[in-house]
Amino acid sequence: MIALIQRVKQARVDVNGEMVGQIGQGILAFIGVEKDDNKQQADALLRKIISYRIFNDFNGKMNLSLQDIGGELLLVSQFTLVANTQKGLRPSFSSGASPAEGERLFNYLCQQAKKTELTIATGQFAADMQVSLVNDGPVTFWLQS
Template sequence: MIALIQRVKNAKVEVDNQTVGQINQGLLVLLGVEKDDTPALADKLLKKVVSYRVFNDDDDKMNLSLKDINGELLVVSQFTLAADTSKGLRPGFSVAATPSDAQKLYEYFVAQSKTMDFDTQTGEFGADMQVSLVNDGPVTFSLRV
């Protein structure tokens, strides 16, 4: 399971010119699900996402987590994060989870984040989405479990 996290001042996702999810300060999480991923891995990744220290403290050091700043989450499914790009000029997706398995784990990840009392917004799984954001920094990290 892969999470590409971006520290944002704000972000939103649209489907068919309608906003389906929108946040202010927090993290945009692009979530990729691979074949062997499990709910236990999703829990581990979520804990890492919300605890990862990417927000600045009073000394302008990245010492604060999403939990520390009471930030918001925008979670967007991102199938292409599971791509194998090691050979050739076209990505392969043999390690990606099937759409039905990926959707279950995506929805599980989102549900678990909501139980942690984060304002969690989402995209629409499998839809053609337009994501816009103001990346704060820019700060972007790829997290794997």
């Protein structure tokens, strides 16, 4: 599994003009599911997302995690993260999970996240989503499990 995480002041997801998910300070995580991904990888990725130290401490150093600051998490499925872009001018999605498997693992990740003490919001799987955010820094990282 892949996560592209961004430290945000706020973020929201709209589908068909309606807000489906919104957070304040925290992490916006775009999630890509690959063919051989499983629940153990989803669990590991979630632990990494919420424990990754990307928030500033009192000295201005990135020493605090989402858990440390009591931040919020917005999870958004994004199959394009699994694209192979090494050849040609059109991305290949052959390494991506099937839509059914991608949805199953993304939903599992969301369910596990909601078991934490954090405020969790999500996008809508396979929807045409409009994502708005205020990137804090900017700070963006690519994580894999």
